[in-house]
Amino acid sequence: MKLPLMTACVAVGLLASYAAYAASPAVTNAVKARQASYKEIGGAFKSINDELKSGAPDMNSVKPLARDIASRAALLPKYFPKGSGPESGLKTRARAEIWKDNATFVKLQTDMIAAARSLDAAAASGNAASLGTARTALGGTCKSCHDRFRAEL
Amino acid sequence: MAKADRSGAPARLRIWDLPTRLFHWTLVPLLGFAWWTAEERMLDWHRLAGYSLCAILLFRLIWGVAGSSTARFSHFVGGPATVARYVRGSMFNRSATPAPGHNPVGGWSVVAMIALLATQVALGFFSVDIDGMESGPFAYLVDFDTGRVAAQWHGFIFNLILALTALHVVAILFYLLHRRDNLVGPMISGSRRWTGEQPALRFTSGRKAIAIFLMSAGATWWLIEQFGRA
Numbered sequence: 032m033k034l035p036l037m038t039a040c041v042a043v044g045l046l047a048s049y050a051a052y053a054a055s056p057a058v059t060n061a062v063k064a065r066q067a068s069y070k071e072i073g074g075a076f077k078s079i080n081d082e083l084k085s086g087a088p089d090m091n092s093v094k095p096l097a098r099d100i101a102s103r104a105a106l107l108p109k110y111f112p113k114g115s116g117p118e119s120g121l122k123t124r125a126r127a128e129i130w131k132d133n134a135t136f137v138k139l140q141t142d143m144i145a146a147a148r149s150l151d152a153a154a155a156s157g158n159a160a161s162l163g164t165a166r167t168a169l170g171g172t173c174k175s176c177h178d179r180f181r182a183e184l
Numbered sequence: 185m186a187k188a189d190r191s192g193a194p195a196r197l198r199i200w201d202l203p204t205r206l207f208h209w210t211l212v213p214l215l216g217f218a219w220w221t222a223e224e225r226m227l228d229w230h231r232l233a234g235y236s237l238c239a240i241l242l243f244r245l246i247w248g249v250a251g252s253s254t255a256r257f258s259h260f261v262g263g264p265a266t267v268a269r270y271v272r273g274s275m276f277n278r279s280a281t282p283a284p285g286h287n288p289v290g291g292w293s294v295v296a297m298i299a300l301l302a303t304q305v306a307l308g309f310f311s312v313d314i315d316g317m318e319s320g321p322f323a324y325l326v327d328f329d330t331g332r333v334a335a336q337w338h339g340f341i342f343n344l345i346l347a348l349t350a351l352h353v354v355a356i357l358f359y360l361l362h363r364r365d366n367l368v369g370p371m372i373s374g375s376r377r378w379t380g381e382q383p384a385l386r387f388t389s390g391r392k393a394i395a396i397f398l399m400s401a402g403a404t405w406w407l408i409e410q411f412g413r414a
Contacts, residue, residue, distance in 0.1 A: 074328035077316035081324035084413035173315035174225075 054119040058112060062121050065110035068103045075099050076169070079150075083163055090157045097147075097154035097162075100169075104147035108140055117182075124182040136180055143172040197378035199285050199370055199385065201252040203393035207244050208371055211301075214240070215345070227318040231414055234308045234320070235404055241302055242400035250396065253385040254285030261295060262288045278363050282376070284383045290355065297348055304341045309412075311335035321412030 054062075075096040082088035116127045129136045146169040153165040218233035248257045262270075270288040274280035286294055309320040312331025323331045359365045370376040408414060 070328075073312075073314060073316040075316070077312055077319065077323070077328045077331065080316060080319065081413060084324065170315060170317040173317060177315065 054114070054121055058115045058119050059121060061110045061112050061115050062119065062123050062125075065107060065125075066123075068107060068110065072100050072103050076166075076173075079154075079162075079166060083159070083166060088159050088162060090154065090159075090162075093162065094154045097151045101144075101147040101151035104144045107144070108137070111136075124184070126180050126182050129180050136176070139172065139176040139179070143169070143176065146172045194377055194379050195382070196375045197284065197382050197385075198375045198387070199254050200374045201255060201387050201393075202374065202390060203243075203247060203251065203397070204255045205371055205374060207240055207247070210240055211237075215349075219342070225318075227313075231308075231321065234305055235408060237301060238305045239397075239401040239404040241298065241305065242404060243397045244298060245302075246396050246400065247388075247393065250388065251393070252387040255388075257295070260286035260288070260291030262291065267292065276362070281380070282363075282365055282378075284378075284385060293348065293352060293355070297345070297352070300341060300345050300348060304338065304345060307334045307338040307341060311338050321408050321414040324413045 079088075079093050079096050079100075082093050111125070111129060113130055115121070115123070116125050116130060117123065118127070146165070150162070150165040150169050153161040214233055214237055218230060218237065221227070221230040221233055247255050253259050267288045274283075274287070275289065283290075309322040310326050310331060311334045312319040312323045312328060313335065314332065316328060319331060320334075323334075326334070356367050359367050
């Protein structure tokens with residue numbers, strides 16, 4: 032009777048330590064989802080900036096991009112669960128300050144979502160000047176949050 | 185320089201023309217400015233620094249085939265045998281005749297520096313920042329991921345440029361302390377002390393330099409104005 036009991040203890044211990052070491056699937060998925068989203072947003076934002084820099088932006092290509100940014104931005108808040116920072120052991124540049132000073136983070140995130148919605152509205156209006164203003168505002172929200180909450184490599 | 189006539193009275197020998205010196209001393213603050221504006225995220229100024237570097241590099245490349253003797257690549261770029269001979273025979277030898285211009289080792293560091301700077305400018309042209317907000321004038325031609333890779337290499341090459349600059353300063357200190365040969369003075373005044381037979385060096389007219397510089401600056405401006413989006 033002793034051997035199975037010990038085996039069970041060792042097995043449970045191993046599992047527990049593995050669980051403590053490895054990030055939960057939920058955390059892993061959240062990190063993956065936010066990284067994919069940010070990458071997508073960065074790419075779409077680059078394309079919009081390329082259009083604006085041409086002097087005469089093609090609104091037909093800008094519109095779906097701005098819509099994509101706005102809808103992805105709106106989903107971002109749920110991709111930052113507690114435990115998905117550097118302590119997760121995953122490759123992430125999310126700083127621990129996100130959860131230490133969560134109020135500021137949430138405020139900056141809300142600003143970004145609002146700016147993304149404004150960009151979408153400006154693109155839908157088809158007015159290049161207001162699109163330019165909206166993109167500068169959105170770019171500013173990227174920077175203000177990144178300066179504070181994203182780790183430099 | 186096989187025959188070093190040491191009995192001759194010390195005289196001065198003109199080795200660097202004004203355009204080459206101006207190129208060198210423009211490069212120093214321009215590199216510092218490019219670094220600082222990148223650190224401070226003043227990307228408008230950073231792009232301008234890159235365009236200026238592009239123009240003077242283009243000038244230096246043309247000057248390297250059409251300029252004065254000591255500025256020409258054919259004058260200071262030698263094969264491995266030349267380099268080995270210099271390292272073994274002259275480099276550490278205080279009584280060796282100095283090179284009239286770049287020595288065979290320094291010549292290669294000039295080539296390396298120009299190559300690194302040209303690569304750096306080219307990468308900057310296609311770089312995109314992580315937010316997709318700022319980018320080089322030709323980044324619109326590539327996708328976001330490619331632009332990010334260019335930006336990462338842009339950061340890496342800069343470290344190589346810093347390392348080569350440090351090596352350059354160490355080499356100058358080596359010549360100053362070990363060989364008692366001040367290389368900075370000639371890069372400012374254009375001439376150095378020279379004992380013995382003077383090598384025949386040809387100097388290209390300043391007017392030609394101005395024409396080549398205007399052409400280089402014009403070509404850079406045209407390229408970016410015509411095909412770039414900044």
